[in-house]
Amino acid sequence: MKKNSASNPLSYTSLNYSSTYRCPACASGELNVIALMDVFACDFCRHMFTANLDTQSVQLADTVRSRIWHWNGWRWRTSQQRDTAAVMVWAFSAGLTIVPVTLIALSNYIFPPLEASNFPLMWIELTLVAHGVMAGWLLAEYHHWPWYISSRIRLKQLRERWFSS
Numbered sequence: 402m403k404k405n406s407a408s409n410p411l412s413y414t415s416l417n418y419s420s421t422y423r424c425p426a427c428a429s430g431e432l433n434v435i436a437l438m439d440v441f442a443c444d445f446c447r448h449m450f451t452a453n454l455d456t457q458s459v460q461l462a463d464t465v466r467s468r469i470w471h472w473n474g475w476r477w478r479t480s481q482q483r484d485t486a487a488v489m490v491w492a493f494s495a496g497l498t499i500v501p502v503t504l505i506a507l508s509n510y511i512f513p514p515l516e517a518s519n520f521p522l523m524w525i526e527l528t529l530v531a532h533g534v535m536a537g538w539l540l541a542e543y544h545h546w547p548w549y550i551s552s553r554i555r556l557k558q559l560r561e562r563w564f565s566s
């Protein structure tokens with residue numbers, strides 16, 4: 402059986418079991434069907450996906466929180482469900498970033514330093530960066546963005562290479 406790759410962006414390919422696709426979870430590996438099973442597996446992040454050819458979609462099969470992607474002939478589209486959990490995570494991340502910075506800025510405004518110095522501004526910037534990183538990490542953990550998943554796997558591979566030698 403000839404394997405036609407879906408990596409060529411100019412050719413429309415419907416979701417079928419004889420093609421390979423870019424992995425929607427990590428955006429780094431390739432999805433290939435497992436022989437005799439209606440299941441796709443990624444060669445990079447090792448995730449397994451059950452396919453539904455009628456709806457042209459795949460679903461993560463090996464995680465607690467099942468995620469679905471739809472194939473539109475060229476690329477994957479995440480089915481965006483607006484669930485309350487996502488809203489809570491975004492609201493918490495925004496609060497985590499904005500509240501501490503506002504508190505520090507406000508206290509600087511109410512109680513200005515006696516001598517002019519760059520320290521208050523530096524402190525505000527440092528707080529913004531530190532809390533922004535925390536909020537970003539939280540969001541990436543929640544949404545499992547492909548760049549985050551693939552960089553986490555690459556980091557793990559690097560670590561294994563360092564510690565095995």
Ligand SMILES: [Zn+2]
Pocket residue numbers: 424425426427428429430431443444445446447448
């Ligand atoms: Zn993958």
